[in-house]
Amino acid sequence: MTPHTLNYAESIPGEPSLLLPSERHVKYYAERARGEVALIIVEGLVVHPSGDCPPFLTSTGYDPRCVPPLRKIANIIHDNGSKAFIEPWHTGSHATTERNFERPISASPIPPVEKFVTPKEMDDEEIGTIQESFVKSIEFVKQAGFDGVDLHATHGYLLNQFLSPFYNRRNDRYGGSIENRLRFLIEILQNIRSSTGKELAVGIRLIADEMIAGGLGNEQMAEIARRIEETRLLDFIDVDIGNFHTWPLNSAPMYIQPGHEIDYVSGIKEVVRTIPILGCAGRLTDLRLANEYIAAGKVDMVGGARGFIAEPELVKKSREGRFEDIITCIACNQFCISRNIAGLPVLCVLNPVTGREAEWSEGTIHKVDAPKRVVVIGGGPAGMEAARVLGSRGHIVTLFEKEKSLGGQLKYAHQLPGRDVIKSTISWYEIQLRKTGVKVILEREVDEGIIRGEGPDAIVVATGSYYTHSGVSGFIPERIPGSDQSNVLTPEQCLASGSPEIGKNVLILDDESFVSAVGIAEMLADKGRNVEIVTRWQYVGVILLNTSQLHLIYPKLYAKGVRMTANHYIREIRGTRVTIFNIFTNDESSREADTVVMITSKLQNDSLGRRLKKSADLGSKVYLIGDCASPRGIGEAIYEGHKIGRQI
Secondary structure (H helix, E strand, O other): OOOOOOOOOEEEOOEEEEEEOOHHHHHHHHHHHHOOOOEEEEEEEEOOHHHOOOOOOOEEOOOHHHHHHHHHHHHHHHHOOOEEEEEEEOOHHHOOOOOOOOOOEEOOOOOOOOOOOOOEEOOHHHHHHHHHHHHHHHHHHHHOOOOEEEEEEOOOOHHHHHHOOOOOOOOOOOOOOHHHHHHHHHHHHHHHHHHHOOOOEEEEEEEOOOOOOOOOOHHHHHHHHHHHHHOOOOOEEEEEOOOHHHHHHHOOOOOOOOOOOHHHHHHHHOOOOOOOEEEEOOOOOOHHHHHHHHHOOOOOEEEOOHHHHHOOOHHHHHHOOOHHHOOOOOOOOOOOHHHHHOOOOOOOOOOOOOOOHHHHOOOOOOOOOOOOEEEEEOOOHHHHHHHHHHHHOOOEEEEEEOOOOOOOHHHHHOOOOOOHHHHHHHHHHHHHHHHOOOEEEEOOOOOHHHHHHHOOOEEEEOOOEEEOOOOOOOOOOOOOOOOOOOOEEOHHHHHOOOOOOOOOEEEEEEOOOOHHHHHHHHHHHHOOOEEEEEOOOOOOOHHHOOOOOHHHHHHHHHHOOOEEEOOEEEEEEEOOEEEEEEOOOOOEEEEEOOEEEEEOOEEEOOHHHHHHHHOHHHOOEEEEOHHHOOOOOHHHHHHHHHHHHHHO
């Protein structure tokens, strides 16, 4: 399991810049070790105050107080049969000053791509200080009982900044030639070996290709790897790709195929002969594919991160041949990458146990002594998860779904271009509901009479939500004039079978700023429609930036001629004439649109739930969960389904 920041670290009272591993870390890593991951590389450990990088909550490695909590992590990993490495790092120019007001430092005064600051070029004294800080932190790691370290020399952080001619413009002995640019890293490795000897496995996480003009390509990195190998200072090299300029490739969303990194990793493996090459294959979810890479000699050990965030037992279930029971990461990046960037604790859209292992870990779902009859209404994410958990606890569960198949909003989501992996989630639920004994009744819209006939002890209402035609949003809470015309559609109408005829010219009003608008726009453009997306946000797809999807979607939209108009909203619709206005200047302009698609707000489909709550004669406890309680996202719906499944 490759290192990934969880934002679980906690500060010491009165010392906000000193962050230490928490019990949440311990429980998280314990669950993955129990899942039979052979080698767990714990997340980055900051080696010096100047490497702090808010909003990330990454643990401090330069203070001796880090040893006891780190020891807890190492011990729990060992107790469950896995090896424990950790990733010492310094963020270099990407460091931020909010917590400790340290100045950012780097090989050269080259600004980072994500913010307007210029780091200080490190002088010899500062170079020596940072080199010593790596050694000091690794001595603490050794005291804590870890088996090895994986120095972070990739993704555009400090060690990578010294290696790369993109960042390193020095003309002293630490810049210029490959030999000089390697010097900073080699001296650190020499100092580590002098300090720890052979008691720790020592490796580096090395970039295979920076994938930026003026940076290091695969051939140059292979040469650097070969030179490092010749020093005999390393026990392994752990290979990844990209940096801050290519962030979507480092955390590839569902639009990128699994294994997209393996050929880059193989380029390093071809020249390194005496030490093993660990590699991040990219979107690792199926270990059969990992076996193929190893058998082909492309890599010696395959790693992944998000696959283990979603499914702690990825290895265990694979070894047992239980592939149908694996929660397959869909690379949506919503609760992992997006929350990580925001400085929030990492969770998982599909697995509500992730990040909540202390309360909900494996083995905490127990069979009930007195099974209840439970009716679940609605086969979307919330209803399916509630029924699954209830069934696994031994309750007698009947799930009603009015459509021909399960899935709810997931059925629409997987139809959008590049998002068909979402079907795997529906398939997983279908299998798990069958295994937990849930009775599923499709194509049945229930009413109070049907429910009374079931005689349930509890009723879970998960009837979801629907997009409204009206144009009402948080921006303007009034119906848009003309929104009731027949040429005004919702996303469901665009995606449902037998949808209304969609005209040649389509205008999409997008206040959601997520996947619906860009997905429908691409889909319609592929069908020959002229499409424009209008949004009052500063750009189309604001939410998609932190999920690493925007960078991959925009090129497709531009290539297909989709027009994107930001800072605007619809004033009115008259036939095929749509008037829009600039939200800052109030200036109006008009468009010809045969079809208008409204993505402005959702309404909860709660009428049945409210009636049931008022039916005193039912004698059943009624619970509303998911979107029918409050329209949000898939992750929130699954969380509420899981929670109620444990409570009843």
